[in-house]
Amino acid sequence: MEGSAGTLLSLLLRLLLTSSPGAPGHSPGLVARITDKGLEYVAKEGLVGLQRKLHGIALPDFTGDFRISHLGRVRYEFHSLDISSCELLGSALTPLPGQGLSLAISDSSIGVHGKWKVRKSFVKLDGSFDVWVKDITTSVNLLLGSEPSGRPTVTVSSCSSHISDVEVDVSGDLGWLLNLFHSQIESRFQEVLESKICEKIQNSVTSDLQPYLQTLPVTTEMDSLASIDYSLMQAPRVTDQVLDVMFKGEIFNHNHRSPVPFGAPVMSLPEECNRMVYFAISDYVFNTASLVYQEAGYLNFSITDDMIPPESPIRLTTKSFRPFIPRATNVSAVLTFNITKITGFLKPGKVHMELKESKVGVFNVEVLEALLNVHILNSLYPKVNDKLAKGLPLPLLKHIRLYDLVLQIHKDFLFLGANVQYTKV
Numbered sequence: 001m002e003g004s005a006g007t008l009l010s011l012l013l014r015l016l017l018t019s020s021p022g023a024p025g026h027s028p029g030l031v032a033r034i035t036d037k038g039l040e041y042v043a044k045e046g047l048v049g050l051q052r053k054l055h056g057i058a059l060p061d062f063t064g065d066f067r068i069s070h071l072g073r074v075r076y077e078f079h080s081l082d083i084s085s086c087e088l089l090g091s092a093l094t095p096l097p098g099q100g101l102s103l104a105i106s107d108s109s110i111g112v113h114g115k116w117k118v119r120k121s122f123v124k125l126d127g128s129f130d131v132w133v134k135d136i137t138t139s140v141n142l143l144l145g146s147e148p149s150g151r152p153t154v155t156v157s158s159c160s161s162h163i164s165d166v167e168v169d170v171s172g173d174l175g176w177l178l179n180l181f182h183s184q185i186e187s188r189f190q191e192v193l194e195s196k197i198c199e200k201i202q203n204s205v206t207s208d209l210q211p212y213l214q215t216l217p218v219t220t221e222m223d224s225l226a227s228i229d230y231s232l233m234q235a236p237r238v239t240d241q242v243l244d245v246m247f248k249g250e251i252f253n254h255n256h257r258s259p260v261p262f263g264a265p266v267m268s269l270p271e272e273c274n275r276m277v278y279f280a281i282s283d284y285v286f287n288t289a290s291l292v293y294q295e296a297g298y299l300n301f302s303i304t305d306d307m308i309p310p311e312s313p314i315r316l317t318t319k320s321f322r323p324f325i326p327r328a329t330n331v332s333a334v335l336t337f338n339i340t341k342i343t344g345f346l347k348p349g350k351v352h353m354e355l356k357e358s359k360v361g362v363f364n365v366e367v368l369e370a371l372l373n374v375h376i377l378n379s380l381y382p383k384v385n386d387k388l389a390k391g392l393p394l395p396l397l398k399h400i401r402l403y404d405l406v407l408q409i410h411k412d413f414l415f416l417g418a419n420v421q422y423t424k425v
Helices: 002-018 036-055 175-179 182-213 283-295 366-388
Strands: 030-034 062-068 072-096 100-120 123-146 152-170 219-221 226-229 243-247 250-253 277-282 300-303 335-338 341-347 350-357 400-410 413-422
Touching: 030 036, 036 072, 036 100, 036 182, 036 413, 062 182, 072 123, 100 152, 100 182, 123 182, 152 182, 226 283, 250 283, 277 283
Parallel strands: none
Antiparallel strands: 030 243, 030 277, 062 072, 072 100, 100 123, 123 152, 219 226, 226 250, 277 413, 300 335, 341 350, 400 413
């Protein structure tokens, strides 16, 4: 009898979850939204890293020649070029609807120090030089996508760099002579640096940014039973104002994954922009957790007569249910219940799950309601909540910390807002 009741309740649970309104089946269980404030912070942090990268630009040696009266053509060479200073003072990261992001870098300058030498027949002269490259503007378009594993991808779809001002100061015995040809020398430096800046940005996106995006978890283990699937359902969606990343958000038994018989509801996210990032966590996430723990037996429980205090006037025997079962004899009865709802609450850095109410029972006897509530609250809930105490890990990139958290409760989803700090290593 007890086994049949358990089977019935399992079917009822699936029916309840499957028939939830607004469950199309292809909506994300969790959406991470990056606002303009978040993009501003990303641009600021990215500028610091890019500035370090530009310091490491390897500039090639280059040569040229010029004509001197009575001497003929003199050949020169600039070599041992090093970036002595690099300042990127302005940046903006804005959405590029339907594609990705546009990065604009302005008010930038680069200083270069190197050596020169001049050769004419058997005469060799050398010295040093300094170059100041000012008013550099760079525009980069980043294409966002997703790979089959469910992780995001980023590539450079276009890059252009323009230098408005180059000044060369040449020292040494013939420095004054080389300075006469500064326009030719400066144009060469401008050409080399403009191409090298975009080359370095391309390399930085490929070797640094893309691997960093790979630190976004696809699956995360919650406990010994359950894991959560954070694979991307599609490429990040970019509009005029925000960047949305859609995650599957499905909790599953990592020892035996079964298809989920219901879908996630469509979430209508509020237009909040006070925080850098927002997470919309659908009921789907908590319902899949309910299913996993219910199938594993954590949400099933039975109450027998020996659990009822001796002083209680109500006994859990078939005699108590004689109005419902006229021919019942006075033997012990068993009530079997399922918990079918897990709701979320907030702790810093994570959304935690907690059992807060129960649905679905074999019997619905009002006189026992208080007794059942006492048992649920004092016996069952603590045990199950111990399983869920570790909380729901949010899909965060490595070295990212959330602070200034706020939580809103909406129909079918929780809406968590936070500011972001990149903890440099």
